[in-house]
Amino acid sequence: MNNMKFGIGLIPQGNDDENIRLSKLAEDAGFEYLWISDNPNMDLYKLLRNILIETETIKIGPGVTNPFIRKPGKLSIEMMNLNKLSDNRITLGIGPGNKSQLDKMNITWEKPLTKLKRSINVINDMNHNNPKNKIPIYVEATGPKLVELAGKLTNGVMVNASHPKDYGMILKQVENSPEISKKGENQFDIMAYSATSIDNDYQKAQNAAKIVVAFIIAGSPAHVLERHGISEEIRNDIYLSLSKGNIGGGMRLVKDDFIEEFSIAGTCEDIIPKIKDLEKIGVTQYIASAPIGNNIAESIKLFGEVISTY
Known part of the structure; x- marks a missing residue:
């Protein structure tokens, strides 16, 4: 039995109508998860709400946000309200933020691990008080300390990598983590946030x-x-x-x-075995992220053929 789940990582387009259209296409194509790239210049909660209203089954969340642009108190309240609105379709990807990007926003990248842990704890407290509406949390893992944090406090890790050789350290740490072992089998996700390009023409995808x-x-x-x-x-x-x-x-x-x-780029026939290779080493969710293809809408539809093989 195949356990691989499929998500799509979308960079918000210019208007909500287009974001909703792409989200509905993703749901129709068979994607289980929709991850929205966050930035401080967008109304994240409004966008999530609008997509939730116009879709039926796809799980949705920021992928990823960070505690420097989304304060933990407001983040936890807004996400829980959306989760209750949508019958538990909210999920959360969160990381420590990127220093170079935050510098451009004149935001000081100070004590990122401490702030990330505080945000996760606030959301976990909210989960504890709302046991019927728990929000799954996933950490963008770029190093051992983040994997350790994820193992103790969250449901899994998101890894920005497309090739199996980039998962060695993380897989070893997950395998040896007593905290993750306590969660039980299949209770901790390893998610591949992979640069993806799909087209019927191999060279166009490349x-x-x-x-x-x-x-x-x-x-x-x-x-x-x-x-x-x-x-x-x-x-x-x-x-x-x-x-x-x-x-x-x-x-x-x-x-x-x-x-x-x-990246993972090519036709359906090229892409499927590469995803299978990630599945073999323990990846449990494949997230098709930018560029997705020359034409995002058509590439989403085409990726549905990949999902259908599962």
Whole structure:
């Protein structure tokens, strides 16, 4: 029996009508989860509410938010209200935030783990007081301390990676965690938040993935590059092109094997075995995230064919 669940990660479009349309397409395609990329310039709770009203079964939540842009008190109250409204269709992805992104917003990235833990504790307190409406919590895990925190306090981890080789440390830590073992079998999710590009034309899917892969490589630390056989010199060249606004130049530096390492791109037939490889190592939810494809709506429909094989 297959246990893989499927989610989709959406970057909000310009208006709610389009976000709702894409959400309904995702639900119709068979996605069980919809993860909305959060930013402080959007009305997150309004968007979630509008999508919940217009959909029927898909579970919805920020994927991910952080305690610097969403204060724990308001976050917990708003999410619980939405969960009760939707008959328990709210879920929550949360992480420590990204220093470089928060710097651009003039937000000080201070004591991120402490603030993340406080947010999770506030939501867990809300869950304790509302046992019939508990909100599942998942932590964006980028290191061992975050995996440890997730194991103690939440339902799983979200990992921004597309290749099995990037899961070694996390899988080992999960396997050896007494806190996770106490939860019982199949009670802790490992979710692959994967750069995905699907098209009936293999080359079109590959080309659509290039821009996302360029940004992933540009922001990758040395140990990740080494794991994938990419030199820091190449990383620096890509970063320099992107930082100067030369997006095309950055994309041209992305080789085909880089796309294989940092995304899952191709036709349905290409993508299915790669998802199976992630499932074999213990991934329990595959989240198809940006770019998804040249045409997001058509790619969502096409991905439904992948889901149907499960």
